[in-house]
Amino acid sequence: xxxxxxxxxxxxxxxxxxxxxxxxxxxxxxxxxxxxxxxxxxxxxxxxxxxxxxxxxxxxxxxxxxxxxxxxxxxxxxxxxxxxxxxxxxxxxxx
Numbered sequence: 001x002x003x004x005x006x007x008x009x010x011x012x013x014x015x016x017x018x019x020x021x022x023x024x025x026x027x028x029x030x031x032x033x034x035x036x037x038x039x040x041x042x043x044x045x046x047x048x049x050x051x052x053x054x055x056x057x058x059x060x061x062x063x064x065x066x067x068x069x070x071x072x073x074x075x076x077x078x079x080x081x082x083x084x085x086x087x088x089x090x091x092x093x094x095x
Contacts, residue, residue: 005053012049016042030092037084044078047071 016039023035051070054063 002053002057005049005056008049009046009053012042012046016046030088034085034088034092037081037088040077041081041085044074044076044081047074047077050074 019035019039019042023032023039026032026035047070051067051074054067054070058064058067
């Protein structure tokens with residue numbers, strides 16, 4: 001189980017970096033906003049998987065506290081990123 005979480009941590013980290021770099025390379029436009037919201041979504045997923053990894057096999061009370069705090073930030077980032085992504089994708093679709 002922990003190997004699967006490590007693979008997910010690496011994949012979400014790579015997707016976060018990819019989308020962040022793509023957002024930096026684009027001029028200010030709707031496409032840049034879409035990449036930024038995707039990177040926020042993957043950052044939230046990265047934090048969520050990382051905190052689950054801390055909570056599955058805790059080494060101490062500090063791991064549990066940090067894992068719970070990261071879950072709160074991860075859920076906030078993921079929810080905000082998903083809502084913003086839906087908003088910008090709706091604008092990008094032709095009317």
